[in-house]
Structure formats: structure tokens, C-alpha cells
Amino acid sequence: MTDPAIDYLRDYVAIPSVNPMGRSDLPGEIVGEAAFASHLLEQLRGLSVDAVQVGSPERPSVVAEVQAQQAGGDTVLVASHLDTVPVDGMTIPPFDPQVEGGKLYGRGSCDTKAGMAALVAALEKVLNRGVLRRNLILVGEADEELGSQGVYDVLTNLAGRRPDWVLATEPTDLRVVNAHKGVVHVRMEARGRACHASNPDEGKNAIILLSRAALALDALAQELSARRHPELGPATLSVGILSGGHAPNIVPDHAHLVADRRVLPGETLEGVRAEFEEALVAAGVSDAVEVVSCSLEKPTLSTPEDHPAVVGCTRALAATGQPGERSGVAFGTDAGVFEAAGLPGVVLGPGSILQAHTAREFVEIDQVETMTAFFVELLSGA
Ligand SMILES: [Zn+2]
Numbered sequence: 001m002t003d004p005a006i007d008y009l010r011d012y013v014a015i016p017s018v019n020p021m022g023r024s025d026l027p028g029e030i031v032g033e034a035a036f037a038s039h040l041l042e043q044l045r046g047l048s049v050d051a052v053q054v055g056s057p058e059r060p061s062v063v064a065e066v067q068a069q070q071a072g073g074d075t076v077l078v079a080s081h082l083d084t085v086p087v088d089g090m091t092i093p094p095f096d097p098q099v100e101g102g103k104l105y106g107r108g109s110c111d112t113k114a115g116m117a118a119l120v121a122a123l124e125k126v127l128n129r130g131v132l133r134r135n136l137i138l139v140g141e142a143d144e145e146l147g148s149q150g151v152y153d154v155l156t157n158l159a160g161r162r163p164d165w166v167l168a169t170e171p172t173d174l175r176v177v178n179a180h181k182g183v184v185h186v187r188m189e190a191r192g193r194a195c196h197a198s199n200p201d202e203g204k205n206a207i208i209l210l211s212r213a214a215l216a217l218d219a220l221a222q223e224l225s226a227r228r229h230p231e232l233g234p235a236t237l238s239v240g241i242l243s244g245g246h247a248p249n250i251v252p253d254h255a256h257l258v259a260d261r262r263v264l265p266g267e268t269l270e271g272v273r274a275e276f277e278e279a280l281v282a283a284g285v286s287d288a289v290e291v292v293s294c295s296l297e298k299p300t301l302s303t304p305e306d307h308p309a310v311v312g313c314t315r316a317l318a319a320t321g322q323p324g325e326r327s328g329v330a331f332g333t334d335a336g337v338f339e340a341a342g343l344p345g346v347v348l349g350p351g352s353i354l355q356a357h358t359a360r361e362f363v364e365i366d367q368v369e370t371m372t373a374f375f376v377e378l379l380s381g382a
Pocket of ligand 1: 081111144
């Protein structure tokens with residue numbers, strides 16, 4: 001019998017839930033998690049599961065609580081984000097899921113609707129058999145791909161109910177991920193003095209000042225490559241945006257840049273900011289260039305290897321015949337946001353991060369089926 005998760009996944013992919021990511025040029029009918037959230041609510045209520053919508057009506061998240069049918073288990077929160085990245089440049093139909101060669105194609109197939117499809121299929125099976133041994137808090141959160149607003153909405157609505165641990169589904173090729181880097185965005189602004197470009201010495205060129213700062217950041221990036229985590233590799237820094245100026249014949253009075261800094265467990269926001277400020281001093285531009293914001297986009301994840309989340313997931317994976325490998329990854333996830341809120345956990349899901357966000361996003365069907373089997377083990381074995 002085919003795994004119902006595959007049918008659920010087709011349904012999910014066919015419902016656009018694109019994260020607007022601050023853009024205004026995306027067609028309104030594909031933007032936002034609302035349609036997917038209401039589909040999921042309906043599906044869960046069909047299983048007699050008590051599910052509610054939280055957050056704003058345009059960007060809702062879903063929370064469902066299911067009590068164990070048999071005593072003895074802990075409480076696990078499984079979170080699978082509802083949003084996908086936009087579809088620009090995709091070379092396959094994003095919302096018309098196609099199956100070919102053992103793969104299911106479409107936006108969100110891998111990142112991360114497959115995780116939710118497997119969870120719902122497994123929950124259905126376990127409930128029907130009457131063997132749910134863990135209390136489950138099922139979360140479908142909005143906005144994972146940008147600001148994690150969905151997790152914050154969910155945390156406010158948990159109202160004191162604390163899961164023992166969290167599993168965030170993301171494409172990890174079915175590895176148990178207990179550590180990842182965090183993401184910090186740093187914005188710098190340069191203030192110069194405008195004047196006519198025919199007489200540039202009268203002005204102060206903000207682009208040139210900021211370019212010196214950018215080169216100092218590149219030197220900082222080289223230094224950071226020596227700061228290594230045994231599993232996650234080095235801390236990194238990349239200047240992603242540098243812009244400024246109004247016209248060729250005006251010496252620019254303003255320019256800004258935004259850098260992406262991947263932090264290791266243990267690094268602090270204050271420490272990151274101080275290093276950027278030191279780079280400005282080293283470049284001799286600290287009087288004209290300023291760090292205007294330093295924001296933690298995704299916190300790090302650092303769950304001990306002997307934590308029940310790691311042990312429980314590794315055991316359930318092994319029961320499905322998988323090696324149950326544990327590893328760290330470079331990308332940030334909502335598991336870090338939960339950890340920062342005092343809820344430790346792991347990341348685990350079908351599909352590869354190499355397929356996420358791509359022009360031909362797909363997930364291997366057999367990995368989705370294994371994920372369903374994994375959830376059956378996890379939910380029915382305490
Ligand atoms: Zn994802």
C-alpha cells in the first residue's frame with residue numbers, strides 16, 4: 001500500500017504558501033501561509049485532533065495537541081514550517097506536483113512539506129491503532145524562511161505547556177542534527193558629504209569609505225576561518241549587500257552594507273558587534289561608518305549527544321532500518337529559536353538541503369516513506 005503521506009504531500013505542494021520575505025512584487029494569491037494552514041486545520045480536525053490557528057490571519061501558524069493514548073511517554077513538540085521560499089527562476093511547475101523516477105517535484109516538496117506530510121500520515125496510523133505513547137504538540141509554523149515570527153506566535157500560545165523536547169523537520173537526509181550555526185545580520189552605514197563630482201575633493205565619498213570597511217570585513221572573514229567548531233566548521237562572514245549613491249555626477253553622501261555572519265555555539269551578539277566595530281577602526285573609517293544594527297536572525301543549536309531528543313530520534317530511526325547518523329549542519333533552523341526559548345531539540349527530515357530552494361526542488365519518495373515509519377516508531381514507542 002502506498003504511504004498516504006505521498007498524497008498529503010501532493011496536496012500540500014499544490015497549495016502555495018510563499019513567504020513574502022519583505023517583497024511586494026509577488027502575486028498575492030501565492031503569498032502567505034493562510035491557505036495551507038486552513039487545509040491542515042481541516043485535515044487534523046478530520047482525525048479528531050484539537051487544532052487551532054495562532055498568529056495573524058495573514059501569516060497564521062497551526063498548533064495541535066494530542067494526548068497519549070497509553071501512559072508512560074514524554075511530550076514532544078514537532079514543528080514543520082508552513083512557508084516556502086519564492087518561486088522565481090524555477091524550471092518546473094512550482095505548485096503542480098509531479099512524480100518521476102521516485103521523486104516528487106515542486107516548491108516546498110523538500111523544504112519542508114514532506115516532513116509535515118509524514119507526520120500527519122504517521123499520526124493518523126498511530127491514533128487508529130490506539131498506540132500513541134507520547135503526548136504530541138504538532139506545530140506548523142509560519143515564516144521560518146525569514147524572521148521565525150511563527151515560532152514566536154506559537155511560544156506565546158503554548159501558555160505554560162512545556163514539551164520535553166522539540167523536533168524541527170528540515171531536509172537533513174534523515175540524519176539527526178543536534179548542532180547548527182546561528183545567523184546574524186549586521187548593517188553598516190557610511191555618512192559622507194555630497195558635492196558636484198567635478199570637484200570631488202570638496203565632498204566625502206560614502207561609497208569609498210564603506211568600501212574600505214568592506215575590505216576590512218574581508219580581512220575579518222579570513223581571521224574567522226581559524227575559529228572552528230569540531231563539527232560545524234568555521235565561523236563565517238559574507239558581505240551580501242553594498243549600495244549607495246544617487247547619480248554619477250554626485251559624490252555620494254550615503255552608503256550601506258549588510259553582512260551575513262554565521263556564528264558558532266557560544267558566540268554572542270555583543271562579541272560579533274565588537275569585532276565589526278574593531279574592523280572599522282582598523283580600516284580607519286570608524287568616524288564615518290557605523291554599525292547601525294546587529295540582529296540575531298536564527299540562534300545556534302547545540303543539544304548534547306546524550307539528550308533524550310537525540311537518543312529518542314536515533315532509536316526510532318534505527319528501528320526503521322536507518323543508520324541513525326548524528327551530525328551538525330551549517331544552515332540555521334527554527335530548532336535554534338526553540339532552544340533559545342529553553343526548549344532543546346533536534347532537526348531531522350526527509351530530503352537534502354541541496355535540493356531546498358532550487359529551481360527543480362524535489363524530495364525522494366522513499367525518504368518520505370521512511371520518515372513516516374520513523375514518526376510511527378517515535379510516537380508509539382515511548
Ligand atoms: Zn525549511
